[in-house]
Amino acid sequence: MxxxxxxxxxxxxxxxxxLIPGIPxxxxxxxxxxxxxxxxxxxxxxxxxxxxxxxxxxxxxxxxxxxxxxxxxxxxxxxxxxxxxxxxxxxxxxxxxxxxxxxxxxxxxxxxxxxxxxxxxxxxxxxxxxxxxxxxxxxxxxxxxxxxxxxxxxxxxxxxxxxxxxxxxxxxxxxxxxxxxxxxxxxxxxxxxxxxxxxxxxxxxxxxxxxxxxxxxxxxxxxxxxxxxxxxxxxxxxxxxxxxxxxxxxxxxxxxxxxxxxxxxxxxxxxxxxxxxxxxxxxxxxxxxxxxxxxxxxxxxxxxxxxxxxSRLPFKPARKTPDTSLKLEHPARASGTSPVLLHIEKARKQFGGVIAVNDVSFDVNAREIVALIGPNGAGKSTTFNLITGVLTATSGKIAVLGKEVENAPPQEVVKLGVSRTFQHVKLVPDMTVLENVAIGAHLRGSSGAISSMLRLDRTDEARLLAEAARQIERVGLSDQIDQLAGSLSLGQQRIVEIARALCVDPQLLLLDEPAAGLRHMEKQRLAALLRQLRDGGMSVLLVEHDMGFVMDLADRIVVLDFGTKIAEGAPAAIKRNPDVIKAYLGAAA
CATH class of the missing domain: 1.10.3470 (ABC transporter involved in vitamin B12 uptake, BtuC)
Structure with a gap:
């Protein structure tokens, strides 16, 4: 009221x-x-x-x-x-x-x-x-x-x-x-x-x-x-x-x-x-x-x-707290018996005469955290864009649970249970944290424009906001739920992006430099969250430059250099690989 x-x-x-008498x-x-x-x-x-x-x-x-x-x-x-x-x-x-x-x-x-x-x-x-x-x-x-x-x-x-x-x-x-x-x-x-x-x-x-x-x-x-x-x-x-x-x-x-x-x-x-x-x-x-x-x-x-x-009014309109007891149904997706969730085979992306990704192949298995590392310009973010349909591959094969996603638009890829964050944060700064995160649950709602205008979407909307509030609580940002996203620090904005990606209820979560801008304790909390997601059945593919964070977290590491895969293996093996040391880690490693 x-x-x-x-x-x-x-x-x-x-x-x-x-009705005022005498009004001109x-x-x-x-x-x-x-x-x-x-x-x-x-x-x-x-x-x-x-x-x-x-x-x-x-x-x-x-x-x-x-x-x-x-x-x-x-x-x-x-x-x-x-x-x-x-x-x-x-x-x-x-x-x-x-x-x-x-x-x-x-x-x-x-x-x-x-x-x-x-x-x-x-x-x-x-x-x-x-x-x-x-x-x-x-x-x-x-x-x-x-x-x-x-x-x-x-x-x-x-x-x-x-x-x-x-x-x-x-x-x-x-x-x-x-x-x-x-x-x-x-x-x-x-x-x-x-x-x-x-x-x-x-x-x-x-x-x-x-x-x-x-x-x-x-x-x-x-x-x-x-x-x-x-x-x-x-x-x-x-x-x-x-x-x-x-x-x-x-x-x-x-x-x-x-x-x-x-x-x-x-x-x-x-x-x-x-x-x-x-x-x-x-x-x-x-x-x-x-x-x-x-x-x-x-x-x-x-x-x-x-x-x-x-902005000069002495009071601010009160926001209604989402009822987190409301639940969204899990999206219906095809399931496979293969342990391979993501399969990339000789993926190649060429921009004119520049080869950004050069016949790269690797897999991501179920319940696995895989890190994609390499120096700047190695093709990591381009690989992410090929997986999620932002870019189309020049050649090669990319499949999620056996279903090829070659040239599929991002809207179709996300339906397969693949969600992501971005190297450069892409939030709407004048929307609240809750509203930004709720965008991630877009496909899990069904109400259209007409029902929204006539306010017939309230049940659907309440469930979407409840899901967004749960994911915000999950990443530890409940205190900032009603703040504008543009007012948060860069590290907090990256965490908001993760919460938005989790609203998809993904099978595969792609994180592009999620620890950039985070302090030490925030990185520890993020690592704990990612382990929890893996143990709950989700796979994670991440790009990250903080080698301490990667080595402690990843089950397996894929290394790119100038668009070419130069190594793949467990963190301990990657640390000792001479090609990786020469190209990326340095002799001090």
Whole structure:
């Protein structure tokens, strides 16, 4: 109840505003425009702030929503309420067609791509005859309920703000779910997300469509608010302004979209109203001052105004402790009678003329800890990437429990019970330790986006969080469970990655330099944990440079040098091997 109290207060306040005696109609119009902008910015919060996909073309999706209802109501006499699903559907279909191409882009090509189709669609709206060309479509009927017609700004006000509140609730529910964690993981790149079963193209397309549908909803409301639709509000400048709103409010925060819309819309209106009087009617000055003020605002709050305000509140929202008595079922996997869990035979990886892994062969047996060692550049991490599907082998054979994983994507490899950590930590820094670890259990949940938005996933979600909490306790980080991952030390972040990997319930655990950054006692606890995992039936393949740690822990050691295996055997034999001493350990060994 305490978490919902601010929302209840905000809802009551917004409901009362139009009922205040003597309130100027201009204020209501301003609030209507804020609500319409907030809907588009809310989609950008999910798309850009959470998913890491920058889009300057969201105004075009507003155009799809507005023109769909304009055509259906004026040319075919369809009821405005019946055009709502049609407007959302058209916006969604347009997002699918554009998103299939757009979400595959990365780096600066992605925003450039959205600018390109945003400008293209703006000119398309202005050239099509049935859309009224540059003049657009007028005479759009108002929304009505029975005999009550929403002809004025204060009557459509409630429709706009109900849409804002419902959209905010659905968006927050989506983010607080298995699907939401997958979307948030996208911002740190696709490699870590895919290693735990996230279908990144699907997740990117989902968030792209969701943002477009919210923009289409805004366009539908705009058309019935203005009673007309023309291309002007759906151009590139409007798209840039919507992105400004999301960034100013706080690109990763749902209520930041509402706050950002309020700041930008009000600031713009004030400057347009008063600057001409101050500077004697000089045109375009408001645009210059508007830009300067936004830059100053972002200097004060670089992450956005909403998180800046929240950080100064005297209280923090309480988090619900996961019920660790809830259990997840063990994933169904093929079992084999062979003691060999991982079989690598003449694996080779060549980048042009560089051979990173040169016909390497070795096995990992059940209940065994195998160390993969060698100097920097020996091909250890590349071998890990070949096993987990991040890279495809040039030649050779890699099999897990007899099943070949040649050219299999990471999402398929993890289903076989292979999980991993990374040489360079890949956590989402602004997510809590619990949320980061829960990403590892992604494949062990089943709830989709729709059930998450409607809050039908709570049983599934509780089990996933309980599993994450158990693994955090297992690695000894229970005290940090609610801390942001980015606030932890490097050593603690590596331990969090191990907990995330354990959430897969793996048969084979691949650890890439797990002891780097750990103090002596932390290394001892990690070694004890790995022995416990081995004794419990799990196999471990680790890359590590701390030879004391490796020699005390590993059952068997494989040594690489310039991509070639030069030795394999028990730790005692490796210590005495002259080739290993020459290449890696040194004469002092």
């Amino acid at each position: 305490s978490q919902r109290l601010p929302l209840i207060i905000f809802t009551l306040a917004m409901a009362v505003i139009p 109609p201009f204020w209501i119009v301003l609030l209507d425009n804020i609500g319409l902008a907030a809907l588009v910015a809310m989609g950008l919060v999910l798309l850009t702030g959470v998913g890491g996909l920058t889009s300057f073309g969201q105004a075009a999706f507003c155009g799809f929503g507005a023109y769909t209802t304009a055509v259906l109501t004026t040319a075919y006499g369809v009821s405005p309420w019946l055009t709502l699903p049609a407007s959302l559907l058209v916006s969604g279909i347009a997002a699918v067609l554009l998103g299939i191409v757009t979400v595959r882009l990365s780096g600066h090509y992605l925003p450039l791509g959205t600018i390109a189709w945003g400008i293209g669609l703006f000119y398309l709206f202005s050239k099509l005859e049935f859309l009224g060309r540059n003049d657009g479509i007028s005479g759009i009927p108002p929304l009505s309920i029975g005999s009550f017609r929403m002809l004025s700004p204060d009557t459509i006000y409630y429709a706009i703000w109900i849409a804002v509140l419902v959209s905010a609730l659905l968006t927050m529910n989506l983010l607080d779910s298995r699907t939401g964690r997958a979307i948030r993981a996208l911002r740190r790149g696709h490699v870590a997300a895919e290693a735990f079963g996230v279908q990144t193209p699907r997740a990117k397309l989902l968030v792209f469509i969701y943002a477009a549908v919210l923009a289409g909803l805004s366009g539908w409301l705009y058309a019935h608010f203005q009673r007309a639709a023309n291309p002007t509000p759906f151009g590139a400048q409007a798209g840039i302004e919507y992105l400004f709103i999301a960034v100013v409010g706080g690109a990763g925060y749902v209520w930041g979209a509402v706050l950002g819309a309020g700041i930008v819309v009000v600031l713009k209106e004030v400057l347009q109203s008063y600057l001409p009087y101050i500077f004697g009617g000089q045109s375009q000055l408001e645009t210059i001052v508007f830009g300067i003020m936004l830059v100053l605002l972002l200097q004060l709050a670089p992450a956005g105004v909403w998180p800046w305000l929240m």
